[in-house]
Amino acid sequence: MTAEADVSTEQIRRAMTPQIEFGRRLLVEASSHWGSYVVLTMPEPWEVARGMVSQTPKHVHFLESMDRAVTETAERLLPPADTIVGIGGGMALDMAKYVAWQRDTEPVLVPSIASVDACVTNTIAVRDAGKVRYIGFVVPRVVLADFDLMQSAPAHLNRAGIGDILSIHTALWDWKAAAERGCGAFDPVVAEQVAALVNELEAHCGGIRNTTEESLRWLIEAYAAENALCLGVGHSRPEEGSEHFFAYNVEHRTGRGFVHGELVCLGVLLLSRLQENHPERVQSILTSSAVRYQPRDLGLSRSEIEQALATLLEYVEAERLPYSVINERPPDTAQIEATCSDLRF
Numbered sequence: 266m267t268a269e270a271d272v273s274t275e276q277i278r279r280a281m282t283p284q285i286e287f288g289r290r291l292l293v294e295a296s297s298h299w300g301s302y303v304v305l306t307m308p309e310p311w312e313v314a315r316g317m318v319s320q321t322p323k324h325v326h327f328l329e330s331m332d333r334a335v336t337e338t339a340e341r342l343l344p345p346a347d348t349i350v351g352i353g354g355g356m357a358l359d360m361a362k363y364v365a366w367q368r369d370t371e372p373v374l375v376p377s378i379a380s381v382d383a384c385v386t387n388t389i390a391v392r393d394a395g396k397v398r399y400i401g402f403v404v405p406r407v408v409l410a411d412f413d414l415m416q417s418a419p420a421h422l423n424r425a426g427i428g429d430i431l432s433i434h435t436a437l438w439d440w441k442a443a444a445e446r447g448c449g450a451f452d453p454v455v456a457e458q459v460a461a462l463v464n465e466l467e468a469h470c471g472g473i474r475n476t477t478e479e480s481l482r483w484l485i486e487a488y489a490a491e492n493a494l495c496l497g498v499g500h501s502r503p504e505e506g507s508e509h510f511f512a513y514n515v516e517h518r519t520g521r522g523f524v525h526g527e528l529v530c531l532g533v534l535l536l537s538r539l540q541e542n543h544p545e546r547v548q549s550i551l552t553s554s555a556v557r558y559q560p561r562d563l564g565l566s567r568s569e570i571e572q573a574l575a576t577l578l579e580y581v582e583a584e585r586l587p588y589s590v591i592n593e594r595p596p597d598t599a600q601i602e603a604t605c606s607d608l609r610f
Contacts, residue, residue, distance in 0.1 A: 281493040291411040292317040300347030305360040310353040310377035355381035362403040371406040379426035382488035428526030439506035439589035448588040459503040470553035507589040508532035514580040530558040
């Protein structure tokens with residue numbers, strides 16, 4: 266989410282005010298202007314989107330992973346195109362950003378679900394040896410938020426979008442604690458602005474539960490506002506902390522991928538308990554929005570969750586991740602058992 270050193274001031278300015286179009290039947294009109302275009306997608310969203318475009322793409326590439334070696338090979342094999350289009354969730358959008366970055370162009374990003382903030386963030390999440398790495402800096406030509414496409418997806422995938430907003434709750438605690446320990450500076454003005462998004466989230470829980478047009482629009486706009494604030498301070502501490510580190514460690518240890526927002530929501534609940542940071546508020550938001558976060562719904566066992574917590578300090582130290590509650594209060598066996606006591610496995 267943060268910018269690389271060689272990113273220009275103009276790129277930052279454009280990234281902080283991305284062009285986002287909301288509506289229905291957006292793909293019909295937009296695709297008529299794409300010329301020869303390549304689509305990066307997955308089978309499920311493309312099955313819906315293919316009936317919404319007005320001209321056939323030059324090539325459709327179905328993603329298998331965002332492993333760094335796989336993305337590099339796939340990009341080299343893709344044909345030249347006038348427009349690079351990503352249609353889908355976070356993986357498809359990141360792959361479109363990667364291809365565009367390599368070809369020094371701007372992609373068109375079409376989120377098929379509101380499960381993650383990848384449509385408005387500018388770095389690219391790739392995996393090296395199973396670990397998440399953020400590379401590059403890409404500003405999309407346009408983000409097309411087509412409600413027909415997004416509302417055709419399973420509801421739980423759109424509900425998962427609260428993860429990258431709810432994460433602010435725990436991330437701000439971590440950011441402030443880090444500053445108090447001399448690990449960077451805390452900006453109270455930015456903290457207040459980003460915390461306001463969690464307050465707004467509470468008001469939108471009912472709409473998110475029902476995946477209404479208004480709630481989907483709010484999620485995308487909230488992602489953009491959050492991204493702009495992070496770009497302004499030059500790092501992602503306002504929204505990424507121990508809850509994300511927990512999610513990364515789960516994926517690292519299990520070798521499996523999960524719906525990002527759902528796993529982050531579980532992380533927010535568990536780490537807010539460790540922080541003693543109003544976990545009841547987190548629980549209320551999770552319940553009201555009907556997001557999936559229970560381990561049994563995510564396919565995680567008790568031992569996998571407990572081991573992810575037990576090894577979290579080791580993981581963040583090995584990865585040199587920013588200071589957080591994990592460094593401040595590394596959980597012992599009794600705390601882990603208490604933290605997980607009411608989870609459903």
